[in-house]
Amino acid sequence: DIQMTQSPSSLSASVGDRVTITCRASQSISTYLNWYQQKPGKAPKLLIYAASSLQSGVPSRFSGSGSGTDFTLTISSLQPEDFATYYCQQSYSTLLYTFGQGTKLEIK
Amino acid sequence: EVQLVESGGGLVQPGGSLRLSCAASGFTFSIYSMYWVRQAPGKGLVWVSRITSDGITITYVDSVKGRFTLSRDNAKNTLNLQMNSLRAEDTAVYYCVRSRQAGFDYWGPGTLVTVSS
Numbered sequence: 001d002i003q004m005t006q007s008p009s010s011l012s013a014s015v016g017d018r019v020t021i022t023c024r025a026s027q028s029i030s031t032y033l034n035w036y037q038q039k040p041g042k043a044p045k046l047l048i049y050a051a052s053s054l055q056s057g058v059p060s061r062f063s064g065s066g067s068g069t070d071f072t073l074t075i076s077s078l079q080p081e082d083f084a085t086y087y088c089q090q091s092y093s094t095l096l097y098t099f100g101q102g103t104k105l106e107i108k
Numbered sequence: 109e110v111q112l113v114e115s116g117g118g119l120v121q122p123g124g125s126l127r128l129s130c131a132a133s134g135f136t137f138s139i140y141s142m143y144w145v146r147q148a149p150g151k152g153l154v155w156v157s158r159i160t161s162d163g164i165t166i167t168y169v170d171s172v173k174g175r176f177t178l179s180r181d182n183a184k185n186t187l188n189l190q191m192n193s194l195r196a197e198d199t200a201v202y203y204c205v206r207s208r209q210a211g212f213d214y215w216g217p218g219t220l221v222t223v224s225s
Contacts, residue, residue, distance in 0.1 A: 034211035036153075043203055043215035044153065050210050087153055091209050096167070097143070099153045 002026055002093050006086075006100035012108040017078045021103045023071045023088035032092035035064055035073045038102075039084045047086075048073065083107050110134040110214045112204045117219030124194050124223070130187040130204030130216060138162075138182035141207040144189050146200035147218075157189065158207065171197070194223045 003026035013019050023033065031051035036044040046055045048064035051071055061076045075082055088100040116128040128144070144156040157178040158167045166178050177190040187204055201218040 032209065036212075038153075043218055044212075045215075046211045046213050049213075053210070055211075055213070089153075089211065091211060097155060097158075097207070097212070099155070102152045 001096055002029060002090050002098055004088055004090055004098055004100040006088055006103050008103060009101065010104040010106065012106050013078055014108045015078050015080055019075045019078055019105065021073045021086055021088075021105075023066075023073070023100050025069045025071075025090055025092075028068045029090045029092035031067045032090055033064070033066065033071045034089045034091055035062075036087045036089065037082075037084045038087065044087060049091075078105075080107075110206070112206065112214055112216035114202065114204045114216045114219040117202065117221045119222045119224065120194055121225050122195060122223055125190070125192045126194065126221060128189040128191065128202055128204075128219060128221070130189075132185045132187065132204075132206075135206070135214075137180075137185040142180065142187050143205040143207050143212065144178065144187075145203045145205050145212070145215075146198075146221075147203070148197070148200040151200075156202070159187070191221070194221075196223050199223045 005024045007022050033051045035048040038044040047058050052064045063074045085102045085104045087102050091097045111133045113131045141160050143158045146156050159178050163180050175193045179188050201220050203218045204216040205212040206214040
């Protein structure tokens with residue numbers, strides 16, 4: 001199975017900050033990497049697919065990059081509504097689309 | 109508008125059974141692989157089971173193999189997860205999810221399954 005490791009597990013930041021979350025795969029997954037945002041009590045929402053493509057309706061302050069085993073999600077200027085938990089997911093292994101353990105982004 | 113609506117969750121005793129259903133609408137259900145993803149209280153996301161668009165290939169996470177059975181009815185646009193021999197560690201919110209290789213693009217609101225005596 002492909003393991004996904006996110007860092008950090010939690011992060012405190014302020015409105016307006018630039019934030020980067022990283023995700024590492026246990027083997028190369030090309031660009032088959034997706035990012036989700038989850039707010040408390042809600043279902044996750046797809047933000048970024050194929051490592052760097054913005055899902056329709058997602059603000060342009062979100063961006064993704066990387067290939068192979070190392071990936072990043074960047075929020076260019078944090079807004080109050082961005083405080084949430086973020087998950088990466090690989091979709092390279094067609095049977096097992098495994099998730100990272102999540103990164104909780106909190107207000108400083 | 110794409111909609112996925114789960115039902116069937118609730119409180120069940122250890123060893124009991126539940127059947128979760130997902131009603132899909134607003135898209136051509138029969139061409140998409142579908143997943144169930146669960147999230148235990150305060151924990152991360154874990155895929156539970158996956159079924160291909162034609163219903164032929166079904167995959168389960170090791171922890172539910174032999175206890176859970178996934179099926180779909182493409183004529184009725186429904187996805188069903190039969191859960192038997194439930195354990196405390198199966199307690200979670202269960203999400204019905206539409207899958208594409210470019211991620212899980214639509215999620216239902218989730219249904220809570222609580223396994224407790």
